[in-house]
Amino acid sequence: MRRLLVTSALPYANGHIHLGHLVEYTQTDIFVRYSRMTGRRAIYICADDTHGTSIMMRARKEGRSEVEVIEEMSAAHQRDFAGFQIHFDHYGSTNSPTNQVLCNQIWASLRGAGMVSRREVTQLFDPKEGVFLADRFVKGTCPRCGAADQYGDSCDKCGSTYSPTDLVDPKSTLSGAKPELRSAPHLFVSIESEHAFLTGYTQSEGRMPREIANYLAGHFLSEPLRDWDVSRAAPYFGFEIPDEPGHYWYVWFDAPTGYIAATQEWCEKQGEGLDAWWRSEDTDIIHVIGKDIVYFHTLFWPTMLKTAQFSLPARVQVHGFLTVNGEKMAKSKGTFIMASTYLKHLDPAYLRYYYASKLGPKVEDIDLNIEEFVQRVNAELVNKIVNLASRSSRFVQKTGLSAAYPEDGGLFAAGATAGDEIGAAYAAFDFARAIRTIVALADRANEFIDKAQPWALAKQPGKEAEVQAACSIALNLYRQIALYLAPVLPKLAEESGKLLNCAMDRWELAKEHLVGTPVAPYQHLMKRAELESAQKMVNETSAANAPETTEAQSAAASPAAPASPGAPATPATPATPATPTTYDDDGAALQEEPLAPECTIDDFGKADLRVARIVAAEGVEGAKKLLRLRVSLGGGVERNVFAGIKAYYKPEDLIGRLVIICANLAPRQMKFGLSEGMVLAAGGKDTAFLLSPDSGAKPGMRVH
RNA sequence: GCCGAAGUAGCUCAGUUGGCUAGAGCAGGCGUUUCAUACGCGCCGGGUCGGGGGUUCGAUUCCCUCCUUCGGCACCA
Numbered sequence: 001m002r003r004l005l006v007t008s009a010l011p012y013a014n015g016h017i018h019l020g021h022l023v024e025y026t027q028t029d030i031f032v033r034y035s036r037m038t039g040r041r042a043i044y045i046c047a048d049d050t051h052g053t054s055i056m057m058r059a060r061k062e063g064r065s066e067v068e069v070i071e072e073m074s075a076a077h078q079r080d081f082a083g084f085q086i087h088f089d090h091y092g093s094t095n096s097p098t099n100q101v102l103c104n105q106i107w108a109s110l111r112g113a114g115m116v117s118r119r120e121v122t123q124l125f126d127p128k129e130g131v132f133l134a135d136r137f138v139k140g141t142c143p144r145c146g147a148a149d150q151y152g153d154s155c156d157k158c159g160s161t162y163s164p165t166d167l168v169d170p171k172s173t174l175s176g177a178k179p180e181l182r183s184a185p186h187l188f189v190s191i192e193s194e195h196a197f198l199t200g201y202t203q204s205e206g207r208m209p210r211e212i213a214n215y216l217a218g219h220f221l222s223e224p225l226r227d228w229d230v231s232r233a234a235p236y237f238g239f240e241i242p243d244e245p246g247h248y249w250y251v252w253f254d255a256p257t258g259y260i261a262a263t264q265e266w267c268e269k270q271g272e273g274l275d276a277w278w279r280s281e282d283t284d285i286i287h288v289i290g291k292d293i294v295y296f297h298t299l300f301w302p303t304m305l306k307t308a309q310f311s312l313p314a315r316v317q318v319h320g321f322l323t324v325n326g327e328k329m330a331k332s333k334g335t336f337i338m339a340s341t342y343l344k345h346l347d348p349a350y351l352r353y354y355y356a357s358k359l360g361p362k363v364e365d366i367d368l369n370i371e372e373f374v375q376r377v378n379a380e381l382v383n384k385i386v387n388l389a390s391r392s393s394r395f396v397q398k399t400g401l402s403a404a405y406p407e408d409g410g411l412f413a414a415g416a417t418a419g420d421e422i423g424a425a426y427a428a429f430d431f432a433r434a435i436r437t438i439v440a441l442a443d444r445a446n447e448f449i450d451k452a453q454p455w456a457l458a459k460q461p462g463k464e465a466e467v468q469a470a471c472s473i474a475l476n477l478y479r480q481i482a483l484y485l486a487p488v489l490p491k492l493a494e495e496s497g498k499l500l501n502c503a504m505d506r507w508e509l510a511k512e513h514l515v516g517t518p519v520a521p522y523q524h525l526m527k528r529a530e531l532e533s534a535q536k537m538v539n540e541t542s543a544a545n546a547p548e549t550t551e552a553q554s555a556a557a558s559p560a561a562p563a564s565p566g567a568p569a570t571p572a573t574p575a576t577p578a579t580p581t582t583y584d585d586d587g588a589a590l591q592e593e594p595l596a597p598e599c600t601i602d603d604f605g606k607a608d609l610r611v612a613r614i615v616a617a618e619g620v621e622g623a624k625k626l627l628r629l630r631v632s633l634g635g636g637v638e639r640n641v642f643a644g645i646k647a648y649y650k651p652e653d654l655i656g657r658l659v660i661i662c663a664n665l666a667p668r669q670m671k672f673g674l675s676e677g678m679v680l681a682a683g684g685k686d687t688a689f690l691l692s693p694d695s696g697a698k699p700g701m702r703v704h
Numbered sequence: 705g706c707c708g709a710a711g712u713a714g715c716u717c718a719g720u721u722g723g724c725u726a727g728a729g730c731a732g733g734c735g736u737u738u739c740a741u742a743c744g745c746g747c748c749g750g751g752u753c754g755g756g757g758g759u760u761c762g763a764u765u766c767c768c769u770c771c772u773u774c775g776g777c778a779c780c781a
Contacts, residue, residue, distance in 0.1 A: 176781090211709065215776085218707070291775085320775085358716085364709080365774075372716065372730080379730060383743055391740035436718070439729075446744060455739035528741060623705090625780050644780020668781040671705090678781050688780090 003276075003283040004042035006032050007259045009293060010049035010094065013070040014058060017080040017339040019351070019368065020322040020329055026355045027319060027429070028288040029086045033487035034426040037507040043277075047092035047262040048074045051238035052251035059237070066237045070095060080339035084348040085490055090269070092262030094254050099261035100239050103254050107241070109308040115190050117227070118244070120183040140170035176666075187231035187244060191303045192224050201312065202298050208316040209363050212294055220299060228300055256301045259287070260310065284314040291318050291363050317429055320365035334542030341544075345537040349489050350377045350529050356431040356488045370534050377529045380435075384442045385481055386492070386525045388449070392474035393499060393522045395454050399468050401500075405476065405513035406469035411448060415441050415480040416511040422484050423507060431488070438484045445477040475500060476514055483510045495525050608664035609680070609703035611693050612639070617651035620672045627651055628672070629679060631661055634700035639663070642675040648688045660691045660703055 008028045011021055028044060035042040050070040059066040070093065078091055092098070110116050170179055191198070201207065202216050231247040232238070238248040264274045277283050289297050297316055305312055321328075324335035342351065354373050357380075358366040405412070418437055425434035452470035457463040479500055486493035486504055497504035501517045615638065616630035625644045632638050641661060660680040667676045680691045693701075 215708065219776090362709085363775095367716090369716085375730065376716080378741095382741065387740060387743055389740095391744080394739075432717080436728080443729090449739080450737080450745045453737085453739080455737095458739080522740095524741065526741085528743095620779085623779055625778095627780090642780070646780085662781080665781055670781080671779055675781055 001038075001040045003280075004032070004035050004040055004286065005045060005263065005277050005283055006035075006042060006286045007045050007288065009287075009289045010047050010255055010258050011077055012052075012054075013048045013050045013073040013077075014052075014054045016073075017077055018329070019324070019337045019339065019342060022084060022086075022339060022351065023319060023322050023355055023359070023366065024288055024290060025081060025086045026084065026352050027317075027359055027431070030352070030356060030431060030487045031286075031288070031317075031426065031429065033087075033490060034423070034507075037483075037486060037505065038423065039506070043089040043263075043266065044087065045090055045092075045259060045262045045266060046088050047090075047094060047258040048077060049251070049255045049258065050074075050093055050095040051236075051249075051254060053232075053236065056235065056237040067095070076340075080343075083343045084339065084352065090262050090266035092258060092265050094258040094261070096261055096265070098264050099254060099258055102257050102261050102264070103239055103249060104242055106257060106304055106308040107249075110189055110304070111243070113193075113307050115193065115307065117188050117190060118185060119188060120185055141168035184233070185231075185247070186229050187241065187247065188227035189230050189300070189303075190227045191299060192227075194303045194306065195221070195225055197306065198225070198299060198302065201302050206315065208294075208298065209318050209361065211363055212291075212298070212316075212318050215294070216298055220295075225299065252296055252300070256296065256304070278310045280311060283311065285311055286315045286317060287313050288317045288319070291320055294318060317361075318363045319359070320363050323365055323367045325369055326367055334538040334540075337537060337541050341537055341540055344540070345533040346529060347527065349491060349526060350381070352488050353377060353381050353435075353485075357435040359429070359431040360433070361429045370538065371531065374529045374531045374534055380439050380442075382526055382528050384439070384446055385478075385485070388442060388445055388474060388478040388481070389496065389499060389525060390522060392449060392454065392471045392478070393519050395458055395467050396471040396475070396519050397521060399464070400518040401475065401515055402465075402468050402472040403516040405515050406473055408448070408473045408476075411444060411473065412476055412480070412513065414444070415477060419480070419484060419507065419510045426487060434484070435488075438481055441477065441481055441484075445474060445481070448477070449474050472515070475519070479504075479514055480510045483507065492525055495523075499523075499525070606664075607662055609660055610663040611658055611697045611699050611701040611703070612661045612663070612679075613699045614654045614657050614659060617654040619646055619651060623672055626672065627654075629654070631659070631677070631679070632699050633663065634698065637700070639676040640674060641677045641679055642670055642672065643679045643681070645679075645681060645688045645690070649690070654690075657690075658693055658697060658699070660693065 006028055008024050011017060017025075025046075032042050032044040048070060050066075055066050055069060059069045062069065074091075074093060081088070081091075107116075171177070199217070199221050202221070203213050207213065230250050230253045231241060231244065232250050234246050234248065236248040238251060239254055241247045241249055260274070260278055263277050266272075267274050267277065278285070287297055294316075297313075302312055323329070324337070327335065329336045342348070350373070354368070354377060355366070357376065418441055422434045422437050425431065425437065449470070452473070454467045454470040454474075457467045457470065479496065479502065482489075482493050482496040483504055493504040499520050499522065500514060501520065502514050503509060610633055612631040612633050614629055615632045618628050620626040620628050620642065623646070625646050626642050627644075627646050627649065629641045629643055630638055631641055639661070662678045662680065665676075665678050667674055669675075681688045682691065683689055693703075
């Protein structure tokens with residue numbers, strides 16, 4: 001049988017593992033465990049992703065070295081994974097000597113193939129803001145058709161595309177200043193030469209979920225592939241590029257190489273050769289990733305592998321995000337639940353089972369609904385499955401199982417047949433189907449016991465053989481089920497093996513009767529999940545609101561969860577209910593958006609900031625992010641202002657509220673109307689917090 | 705608005721090479737057992753299969769269109 005090398009995305013070393021991450025690791029772990037049970041040689045490789053600016057900033061803030069930071073986090077990650085019975089054959093780090101050697105090697109191959117270019121990148125630079133401007137931050141007149149007010153990359157009037165430097169009369173959309181041309185050295189990897197290869201690779205049947213292949217075909221492969229900027233200038237925590245001193249590989253360059261490096265470290269421990277795993281026709285490599293990092297795994301990574309003559313992944317399995325109670329995970333709602341928090345309150349088996357019952361082969365978000373979670377685990381796992389063992393094992397403790405398997409009306413045979421279907425479902429990452437089929441088997445087993453009534457027979461003298469027969473059947477059916485669930489619930493399988501004195505490690509065992517073996521005294525195999533405990537977990541998460549809020553999702557290779565840390569759930573609620581005794585004001589926000597160049601008091605004075613009252617607010621039809629606000633400056637002076645805060649505030653909650661606006665901002669014609677000012681709000685990519693004056697302020701007052 | 709995915713019972717979902725009265729689990733109601741972790745078993749109620757149109761002897765399934773939801777992109781002065 002072909003060997004399997006399976007990976008999950010590398011968790012970023014700047015945040016703890018949360019329930020969103022666990023979707024992916026659980027999914028992968030189940031797949032690997034199943035594969036092993038069928039006799040396939042399979043290894044599960046992972047590592048921490050450690051490089052990048054975030055780690056550097058964190059280390060500085062905490063006054064210690066980056067290495068100390070990432071070692072601590074790696075230990076925490078591995079502790080969490082172990083707590084959820086996620087078993088890696090090797091867990092490495094991208095900051096390893098092995099990985100560095102490998103990066104050098106792949107880099108040399110790319111160089112050798114003539115795919116690397118060093119370019120003085122001339123970009124438009126905003127002299128007022130002190131930043132380089134991405135295409136979308138530049139507007140000007142289209143060089144083709146002369147349409148005004150077009151973006152730096154393409155014209156929506158004539159549809160032509162061009163470079164921002166071609167724009168006539170360009171303006172920075174940040175400051176309105178005329179951008180200057182400035183250059184900086186960058187290293188690029190060109191992948192356009194591999195366009196045909198990538199089309200063939202990504203579109204080949206079974207390589208990845210269909211919708212992902214379509215997405216790539218439509219968004220990237222339909223036009224020339226752009227060069228990939230792989231360098232970052234010092235200071236940067238990472239590997240210095242050997243032939244380009246002062247420049248470091250961008251974290252996404254050395255993250256996927258970590259898959260290979262970690263494999264190599266495992267090989268060294270095992271005395272095996274790396275080539276058998278990464279340069280072999282006999283090994284299938286499968287990457288399990290989240291839908292947010294498809295781009296890196298399906299375009300750049302295959303190109304790197306091909307160029308350096310490594311095997312190409314046979315499959316890239318993509319999963320969706322985790323939502324909690326139907327919404328994106330948010331600290332403020334108590335749904336940004338850390339793995340370690342969960343473990344304090346609930347059995348990891350519950351989550352493994354629940355995820356398995358929800359995970360299909362499609363790229364769909366899955367929802368963790370706390371109530372459904374408790375209900376489902378209890379109803380299916382405890383009430384009908386585990387209870388099977390509990391209700392039938394006691395009657396045969398003294399006698400053990402029948403020496404010959406009794407007539408059962410074909411139940412066992414049906415269960416054995418179902419095993420093929422269940423196995424196929426596991427192999428296809430359709431765990432939900434596997435679970436459905438398994439639960440159906442448990443239903444049949446319960447019906448059987450109910451009809452056989454061993455408890456009634458046990459009271460009638462002379463019926464001992466019948467009691468034994470009924471329970472032998474029930475326990476054989478239970479064993480089948482426990483075997484089928486073993487990839488999901490390894491611990492349950494192990495305990496069941498102790499109860500029935502049998503092996504539980506091979507899939508094919510489900511086709512063999514278990515006869516004549518002793519039965520151990522029954523001990524609880526699993527407790528019922530308590531809603532109260534789940535509630536406590538949520539409450540504890542809410543209470544711990546501040547720590548790790550912003551750090552959790554800047555991950556380069558972050559897998560499962562959506563990135564919306566700390567989105568304001570109820571903006572109307574005062575932000576500080578009590579005086580906090582400690583603060584966790586980390587540098588994440590500042591790091592994400594560095595300070596602008598110094599300005600003078602006169603510069604500042606140019607902006608006329610005023611208190612204003614929102615007198616009307618409504619969503620803008622056709623716009624997903626915009627609210628149209630009517631604000632009053634008092635004395636009947638009103639303004640029409642658009643604000644990109646639809647996702648964070650309900651219009652009705654805003655009416656009557658005092659805010660700060662920039663009142664002398666040049667009016668701007670937008671797609672949906674004229675905007676006559678700007679409402680001030682703090683926030684980053686996924687958040688917005690409106691500014692309000694203290695009570696007493698009146699509309700029209702100037703902010704000095 | 706553009707691209708993608710999806711809309712089946714109160715909830716979570718099965719079900720399509722087009723075909724018998726559209727299914728399961730949970731939740732709800734009724735009954736029943738008491739071996740088991742108040743668990744199990746039986747029965748019942750409940751769906752215009754998002755709306756409309758078309759192809760067909762026949763459409764939940766194929767085609768068109770509209771609506772809604774969720775992602776991604778745009779808009780966020």
